[in-house]
Amino acid sequence: MLEEHPVDAIIDFSSQDGIYTYGESAAQKKVKIISAISHYSEKEVHFLNKLAQKATVFWSPNITLGINYLLYAAQFLKKIAPFVDIEIVEEHFKDKQGVSGTAIRIADVLELKDEKINTIRAGGIVGKHEVIFGFPFQTVRLIHESISRDAFGNGALFAAEHLINKKPGFYKFEDLLHPYFKV
Numbered sequence: 766m767l768e769e770h771p772v773d774a775i776i777d778f779s780s781q782d783g784i785y786t787y788g789e790s791a792a793q794k795k796v797k798i799i800s801a802i803s804h805y806s807e808k809e810v811h812f813l814n815k816l817a818q819k820a821t822v823f824w825s826p827n828i829t830l831g832i833n834y835l836l837y838a839a840q841f842l843k844k845i846a847p848f849v850d851i852e853i854v855e856e857h858f859k860d861k862q863g864v865s866g867t868a869i870r871i872a873d874v875l876e877l878k879d880e881k882i883n884t885i886r887a888g889g890i891v892g893k894h895e896v897i898f899g900f901p902f903q904t905v906r907l908i909h910e911s912i913s914r915d916a917f918g919n920g921a922l923f924a925a926e927h928l929i930n931k932k933p934g935f936y937k938f939e940d941l942l943h944p945y946f947k948v
């Protein structure tokens with residue numbers, strides 16, 4: 766397939782097991798792998814790491830620029846106020862299965878237990894994440910809302926552009942943003 770249709774990168778919004786259909790042949794041909802799958806088991810993460818020995822592999826459970834900026838801002842605030850109460854609220858469309866992979870990632874970077882994730886499923890909400898920092902006399906709310914699925918397409922293109930000159934290895938969105946934080 767990749768011989769008939771050569772490409773520079775594969776962008777994956779399929780499902781957890783999609784990687785097994787193209788991973789090996791992509792890595793063999795040094796085709797970059799950009800995965801937006803929200804949930805992987807340890808088995809898939811291990812497989813991605815193996816592929817990353819040969820190819821440039823990128824994985825982001827939320828590929829929007831906005832949410833990845835929010836992740837930075839949230840970690841920065843937690844550093845200043847380590848004992849603040851933090852709650853995460855994630856909202857998605859009614860049929861979305863499982864807890865948001867983004868919310869799990871936010872909890873992970875802020876070192877919060879998964880019980881701090883509050884889930885809402887309603888109608889056609891594309892994807893909204895809010896991190897609430899409850900101080901004694903003030904509240905800080907960091908909110909990101911994908912108002913159209915175009916946000917994911919734009920994010921995937923941002924990733925693809927920023928991976929053009931990247932050597933084989935396993936990359937996360939923050940690896941692409943680090944250079945922008947140098948002042």
Ligand SMILES: NC(=O)C1=CN([C@@H]2O[C@H](COP(=O)(O)OP(=O)(O)OC[C@H]3O[C@@H](n4cnc5c(N)ncnc54)[C@H](OP(=O)(O)O)[C@@H]3O)[C@@H](O)[C@H]2O)C=CC1
Pocket residue numbers: 777778779780781782783784786800801802803804825826827828829917
């Ligand atoms: N990182 C991010 O920013 C985002 C991540 N996602 C994630 O992307 C994934 C897909 O979400 P969503 O678009 O809602 O899902 P859908 O089920 O609507 O779409 C998935 C598509 O991929 C196809 N597909 C699934 N598995 C395979 C496979 N093994 N081989 C080939 N094709 C396959 C499906 O085909 P068929 O219908 O024939 O099964 C379907 O066309 C989820 O993990 C979701 O959480 C979604 C949006 C943003």
Ligand SMILES: O=C(O)C1=NC(C(=O)O)C[C@H](O)C1
Pocket residue numbers: 803826827861864865866867868891892893911
């Ligand atoms: O399934 C989706 O659609 C989305 N999944 C995400 C997640 O699980 O965090 C990311 C985005 O909000 C859309």
